[in-house]
Amino acid sequence: MKILGIGSRINHASYGFGVVTNVTAKHYWVTFQKDGLETLDLDEEFEVIEACEDDVDTVSFYDVEKSLREILERFSDVTQIVPLADKYKNGTMVLKPADSNLSVKEIPINTFWHKIVMLRDRLRVMEQKINSSDLDDQAKVDLQQYITRIYGSLTTFNVLFASKEQQFKGSGK
Structure with missing residues (x-):
């Protein structure tokens, strides 16, 4: 099983279209258009629309949000x-x-x-x-x-x- 990278786009039978925003050892964190953030098991069934490599130098939405909050607090x-x-x-x-x-x-x-x-x-x-x-x-x-x-x-x-x-x-x- 190949692990999807952050930014991969998927279509889930229950949740619809979404984007992988974080990957852990056991789960994908996927932000879906309709249902928002959900966690999926790595082996859960879904259609891969566009796969991004898991070794691409990317950051999760959580990391971006955390960094932005720290920057705003520090310099504003x-x-x-x-x-x-x-x-x-x-x-x-x-x-x-x-x-x-x-x-x-x-x-x-x-x-x-x-x-x-x-x-x-x-x-x-x-x-x-x-x-x-x-x-x-x-x-x-x-x-x-x-x-x-x-x-x-x-x-x-x-x-x-x-x-x-x-x-x-x-x-x-």
């Missing part, structure tokens, strides 16, 4: 959704001056939170751009140390994060 200004800790949702930050003649300032915590998340995401983009730049290694290390110190300065706001994995992390010194 699109911010990911970062949940605010439940106890602070819809809360208010109160800034009270020491001088009682001055007025108190209240800021919706959701507005403040949005600014913190944008700051964090833009720091990450800057970090990636520095790492992929043409700067010499020493300049990259120097700039990376500044970014690490900035993250460390922002750890005060970690109390606002719902998820520990998304918090700011400094150098840990």
